[in-house]
Amino acid sequence: MSIERLHVASRYSEAVIHNGVVYLSGQLADDLSGDIRQQTRETLAAIDRLLTEAGSDKTRILSATLYLRDIDADYAGMNAEWDAWVAPGAAPARATVQARLYAPEVRVEIQIVAAQAG
Known part of the structure; x- marks a missing residue:
């Protein structure tokens, strides 16, 4: 199988595709x-x-990992945007954790794994 x-x-790499699966690096x-x-x-x-x-x-996202700089301060605001964005009926498996991110001004980073279409 090619990569x-x-x-x-x-x-x-921002994205790696293998065997019909798309792996995204953490996005900011x-x-x-x-x-x-x-x-x-x-x-x-x-x-x-x-x-x-x-x-x-x-609609093809399999899993999402969300990293928040301050989960107490930002969880509700992040979820408001996430809930408006995620496709109805297509919510992926998800984990949300607090993490020290690469720079103090970064409040959220999201990593995704998704299936390719067709």
């Missing part, structure tokens, strides 16, 4: 100055773009 990598950098917002809701919206938009490029979409 396809999208947007390859020296340390990681473009603008890290915003609150949790804005950062979550931008992160989900980045996920949408990468999934489309990889031949998938949010």
Whole structure:
């Protein structure tokens, strides 16, 4: 089976596709100055773009791992955006954890595994 990598950098690829499964690296917002809701919206938009490029979409997400800088402060705001975004009837397996992220202004990072379409 071949392995396809999208947007390859020296340390990681934004997406890796193998055997009909799409693995996304942790995605972040473009603008890290915003609150949790804005950062979550931008992160989900980045996920949408990468999934489309990889031949998938949010209805095909198998699992999601969400990392929050401050779970007490940001869980409700993140969930409000997540709930509005996730496809009805297609909620993936999910874990949400508090983590020390790579920079203090990063409030959320989301990692996705999805099936390719068809």
